Every structure is written in C-alpha cells, then in structure tokens.
Amino acid sequence: MFFSKEHIWLEIDGDIAEVGLSKYKKDKMGKIVFVDMPEEDDVIEKGDTLFGIEFAKTQDEFLSPVTGTVIACDEDVLDDADVLNDDCEGNFIVKMKLDKLEEIEELLSDAEYKEFCGS
Secondary structure, three states: OOOOOOOOEEEEEOOEEEEEEEEHHHHHHHHEEEEEEEOOEEEEOOOOOOEEEEEEOEEEHHHHHOOOEEEEOOHHHHHHHHHHHOOOOOOEEEEEEEOOOHHHHEEEEEEHHHHHHHH
C-alpha cells in the first residue's frame, strides 16, 4: 500500500489502483457522511479533484496523486458512506487505470507515511 501526502492510499496491481482515504485523515476529520465520486470513464489528471468527502462537521476535496481513468466506483460506499467509518483502508472509493506509472515513485511507503503523519 502506498500513500500520498494528501492522505490518500493506493493499492496498486500492475496499472490498476484501488484508491481510498487514509485512516489517519478519517480519524482527524471525524465521521464520514457522504462521498462525492467521479464518474466511471472520467480521466483524472494528477492534482485534479479525485473525490470529495462530507464529514459530520466539515467537507474536503481530495486531489489525485496520480493520472488515470476511473474504471469503477465502490458501490458499497455509494450506497452507504458509513462503510468507510468502519474500515476506510479496507474499502476503496475509486478504482483507476493508471496512465503514468512513474508517478508511483512519488508516493510514500507505509513507514514513510507514518513518519510524515508523526506517528
């Protein structure tokens, strides 16, 4: 599992990445009540908004750490965002086909991310 400094995790298999919100960020922001996802087949450039999350007391947009095409959105999360409150690193938000595999090199390992977060 890789992480971005924007608190997004990526589980990468070849050129396919499952992407979600880190537990660290979820714990800092509180209860998730709604997730605004892109559409399937949307092309997302690195730095574009990938998804938005409404928390109980605030909302935030999360920027994509990679470039790619959305190939799936997690139907369970669409139906009930509460599944992310139970296990945000065990449930992806979107699945992407990566266009620029070299962007993976800019992501943080689990250990690097924990250090970045100060844990």
